[in-house]
Amino acid sequence: MRRTGSLASTVRGLLAASAALLALAGPATADAPAAGGSSRVPKPTVAAAAPGKCVEDTEFMRRNHMELIRHQRDLTVHEGIRTTRHSLANCVNCHADPKTGRVTGSRDAFCEGCHTYAAVKLDCFECHADRAKAASAAGATR
């Protein structure tokens, strides 16, 4: 009785694992242009304040934005290099949600929306400002 129980749970586990694998494969195939433009795979909905060309190609940024930000962060903190091209503040300035002015706070926000979709922890904004410079300057008493 016990043995059949464990067998059933193993089968159930295998089924769940294969379902998870299928789900993981989904977004990868969705990257290719779907026939007719419709796909059953849900995609993150993000709104940017300044739609247009990013500082690098979109495909490159999707995979490597974290490397650029990390590289820039060490240059800025330790050496005082303050170029804006790959700075986090520059990301936020362009990508803030036009309605809320933030890149976090909702599933439509640029950073949080995609990070929630991809289930990747986003801890930049525990310390960094998540709103564009003008918006945060208006909020502060200067």
Added chain:
Amino acid sequence: MKGVDHARRQILAWGLGAAGVTIAPGITLFDLAHGRPPSEPASRTKRWGLLVDASRCAPDCSACVEACNRENGLPATKTATSSQWIRKVELKDMRGRTLSLPVMCQHCAEPPCVDVCPTGASFKRADGIVLVDRHTCIGCRYCMMACPYKARSFVHEPVTGQSPDVPRGKGCVESCTMCVHRIDRDRLPACVEACAASGHHAILFGDLNDPGSDISKRIASVATTRLRADLRLDTGVRYQGI
């Protein structure tokens, strides 16, 4: 090599004069020594420092503290655990004379906080500014123990509404950055600006390595002291009149 082309030399001299737009001998419109483009790293040829004139600091004035809180997004209302990057200290000597002066991170050349940091988060920048890299700070607070000036604070509570220039959050140690984000953009630290705006002009900012800077000239001409000079930490912040 006999015939030196004097006309050519004159043109070169004019060119050099025009490059700096000389207003008077030694004074140029563009200060070529200060302007650092954002793509260039901080240089070890500079050593930023402050000179506090205690005789000009008014006991009832806290413009520097308020400006620091505003600039760096620190809470205006203080609790037992909230951060403090600069504070006003009252000194009383044996004869009853009282003095009031601001104390902040002294930006030591030999910083004890850097010596004790187990992760390398506490560091000294090439131009002498002592900072915390919050990305590598684990919040152990060894540096707070090591600092003889009690200049550092620990952030105990989650922070919201930070300034984009001054990221700060729970779990890290922080202290006066000499407004490094402003210095990198050729602006004065917030406390220096606020002190001048209040009319006291008690804090002077400048390059200690440049003998021609205002701060170096003042240090050369008046008696200045360092807090706890016996520790020989070679602080970047000096005091006058204490």
